[in-house]
Amino acid sequence: MSDWYAENMIVGCGNPLQTDDGFGPAVIAELKKISLPDNVKVMDAGLAGPHYLFTLMAQSDMPVKKLVIIDIMDFGGQPGEITKATPDLLSPGAYTDPHSWGLKEPLQVLSERTEIVILGCQPKSIDISQIGNESDDADFWVTESVRKAIPKAVQLALAEVGVDYGTTITSQRDLHGESAGL
């Protein structure tokens, strides 16, 4: 049975047509293969996180306790490195979308009622994917270095919502600079 919200939500953002921008949806595709507790919901928000999700969550009658966002983030690391951030790291005005309504700082507004963690992966390329035909079932075309970061992002996201996935990784320490797939 589907409910729009869960106590803990893991949301992947990005566009798979733009190479490593598909990292978030690719991680969600992996998470969907795992049986998860009822209080955890994973969602591929694709291109529409702010419009479809964050503004709705901010006014929901069913507050989300924790939101884990998986996206790419340019923090100057090596491609595939993952860092952890919170909305307060985003400077005022970091979200600039003059074509939307008053979505000035959607995550900051939401963070007043929901704990938000952002798992950001350093991309190698966000160009339009030169998608090949090597596999019929391929939906994501991230670069090799970022593809290697997917399992780690899965582990980190599950750790954030308290799901023991049989790993020793803790999400409490500073992840900045850790390499993917190690």
Added chain:
Amino acid sequence: MSKVVEVSPTTRHEGHTKLVLKVNDEGIIERGDWLSITPVRGIEKLAIGKSMHQAPKISSRVCGICPVAHTLAGIEAMEGSIGCEIPDDAYLLRVILQCANRLHSHALHNILTLPDMYLPGTDTHINPFSAEEPVRSVALRIQRLREIGQTVGEIAGGEPIHPSNPRIGGMYKNISPRAKAKIYDLAKEGAVLAREQMDFMITVLKDWENRPTASVASGYEVEKNEKFGFHDQGYMAVDPLYASTNLDADPKWYPERWTEVRPWDWYMGEQEITLDDPNYPNHATTPAGAKAWPQMEACTAVPMYDGAPIEVGPRARLAIFRNYDKKGAMGLQIARQMEYPDCLYSMMEAVDALDTSGSVVADEIPQGDGSLGWAANEAPRGTDVHLAKVKDGRVQWYSLLVPTTWNFPVCSRALEGAPWQLAEVIVRAYDPCVSCATHMMVVDEEKKVVAQKLVQ
């Protein structure tokens, strides 16, 4: 003598556009060009050679607002090419998904519209994020309608934003009896809210229409005129709610009536900006002395139906199927609100008819012989036409004619006669969704491709 003013970027819609307007001494638009400046994404090229199952997933990512319409139109264009009929229960699930998508989209558009409108009986613009009543209750109602749309969409579509359940040949999974009951309950709740929201919005829109002056959200008041947002173009719609494809016994869209022209042949040539206004909201007017060149800057081809631009969307649907005849920008806005109840009642009818134990995948899925298939989906903003040729399971050719592409030239004509300061109000009435409209292909009289503007 005419002056030229440019509003760039336009705001409160999806994608990047601008307005290049020739205005007279009174500030009335004599000629308006509304054009997409969003880079072309080349979706059609990305799909060529792919499995037919991949192509709709690719088109789902064209933009973040209309993934449902693109998924369904993409899948049904492939099905149209390979000649695959789907089971009735799969069709019903798709109809439910369509209703959910339209409900959410119309509610979202209300938020984009309301800042231009006034609280009836006052001169106060509506701030949909205000904590004050009565606006707060309206905002909560809009949010609940969006939640209902997204929840139903997730149940029927598998994913709430980029639906994963639709597939070529039908749907991957039917829903459970419990999920069916939940959709019905949500639709009943939504039907009450939707009617209230429709009534509220129509009151607000008519109030705006009856005012002698108006402004965009944070702007200054200018005098209006009676015929605001009128045009003389026709309407195109294939169904009040869902779609038509080439597999229908009586198809409602005709590819031979469609042609495209280059933006070079349709938009204005190079212009010098001779009017700007630092007091315009968001400082969005381009400084005088700059240049604009719409025919070079526009990212979309200009589609024609029977040789002329044509309006698609809520008013087109109501005009063709329900004899609706209210013109102008507010006529389009009011038509959109009138579609609210149908989203819920059609959802209830479809879920009531759904057999949750019925098969939702075709017994046989042909691999295609390269025949042309098309699907015209009545997306929230209008007819979303996808055309495809599939051979041996691979996409040979794919083309998207999305709603805002159809509406760009019509809306441009509708700008004429309006005060330039209110041009954005007309644009927003069309609920533009621009990113997916960046399709650019030019064909000659024999439909042969003569030029393409590929990924930039």
